Amino acid sequence: MNFTSKIGSFKFENPLMNASGVWCDDKEKLDELKNSSSGSFVTKSATPQMREGNPSPRYIEVPLGSINSMGLPNLGFDFYLNYSLKFQENNPGKVNFISIAGMKPEENLEMLHKINDSDFKGLTELNLSCPNLPGKPQIGYDFEATELILKQAFEFFNKPLGVKLPPYFDMVHFDQMAEILNQFPLAYVNCINSVGNGLYIDTENESVVIKPxxxxxxxxxxxxxxxxxxxxxxxxxxxxxxxxxxxxxxxxSGKDVFEHLLCGAEMVQVGTHLMRNGTLVFDKILSELAEIMEQKGYKNIKDFRGKLKSL
Known part of the structure; x- marks a missing residue:
């Protein structure tokens, strides 16, 4: 079975990877990802300096998923860039993704300059599901701010760049954001970050379940x-x-991956399920995906990718 996936000129053995923020904050977890059967991996969304993040409890697993308000805990941009440079040095032909998430647009541009000036040969992800100015929504919901930061970035950034988007819920917003994104030579768009500002209740204690x-x-x-x-x-x-x-x-599951691919995804990320069960989930998911493809007579992902039928 051929699971090969492609973004721009980059080829991957299979479409699976971690979601940014999951199993990727320190060297130990990144090493586990690196040695897993995932097709690639992305580092924790980084800020210029190390951040402790929000007080705990800040991530809780609930029956059908999870709820979190992490506050961007990370080891700082330099750690993830250096890890990525060492990874590409020791694994020729393989690439990973670096995710950046400045607390303000200027921080994102600062980190993009550092990546642009480095020897990093992978893909960079600009996380637009992050804070913007006080009183404003996250950048991905501020269409003017999104367009501005992409214009500023592509004035100097000449390496492959993608964006991580929040979820949108209105057809007009899909149209408006696509019109903005189509102006730029983006390598990819990542859909979606978590659905924001949900609330889970512990009925026994009549309380919320996370502190922030x-x-x-x-x-x-x-x-x-x-x-x-x-x-x-x-x-x-x-x-x-x-x-x-x-x-x-x-x-x-492999079925979930198949559905994402059928909708047009080239790569598929695993988040809550990876957090809950560890990196062996990639083996199980790939096996299930192979079984579905075999049942349907597909030998390559490209045989069905994006070919969702309408009624």
Whole structure:
């Protein structure tokens, strides 16, 4: 079975990888990802300096997924860049993704300059599901801010760049964001980050379950798969074909991966399920995907990718 996937000029043995923020914050976990059967991996969304993040409990698994308000805990941009440079030095022909998430646009541009000036040969992800100015929504919901930061980035950044998007829920917003993204030579778009500001209740204690933001947090897992699939499909049908799609949300099985690929995803990320079960999930998911493809007579992902039928 041929699982080969492609983003731009980069080829991957299979479409699986971790979701940014999951199993990728320190060297030990990144090494596990590196040695797993995933097709690639992405580092933790980095800020210029190390951040402790929000007080705990800040991530809780719930019956159909998870809720979190992590606050961008990470070891700082330099750690992830140096890890990535060492990875490519020791693994010629393989590439990973670096994710950046500045607390303000200027920090993102600062990190992009550092990547551009480095020997990094992988893909860079600009996480637009992050804070912007006080009183403003996250950058991905501020269309003017999104367009501005991409204009500023592509004035100097000449390496492969993708963006991580929040979920959108209105057809007009799909249209408007696609119109902005199509102006730029993006390598890919990643759909979706967690569904923001959900609330999970512990009925026995009559309380919320995470400490930050009075219990409000991003929802992941099976809860969000229909929203993730909708975003993958919406952008696959609207973006220039030179822009690949990475699907993320609700992936627990080979069937879930098949659905993301059918909607048009080129790579598929695993988040809550990976957090819950560790890197062996990639082996199980690939085996299940192979079984589905065999049943349907598909030998390559490209045989069915993006070919979702309408009624």
């Amino acid at each position: 933001k009075d219990g409000f947090g991003g929802i992941g897992g099976a809860y969000v798969k229909p929203t993730a699939l909708a975003n993958v499909r919406a952008f696959y049908t609207r973006l220039n074909k030179s822009i690949s799609i990475i699907g993320c949300g609700g992936v627990e």
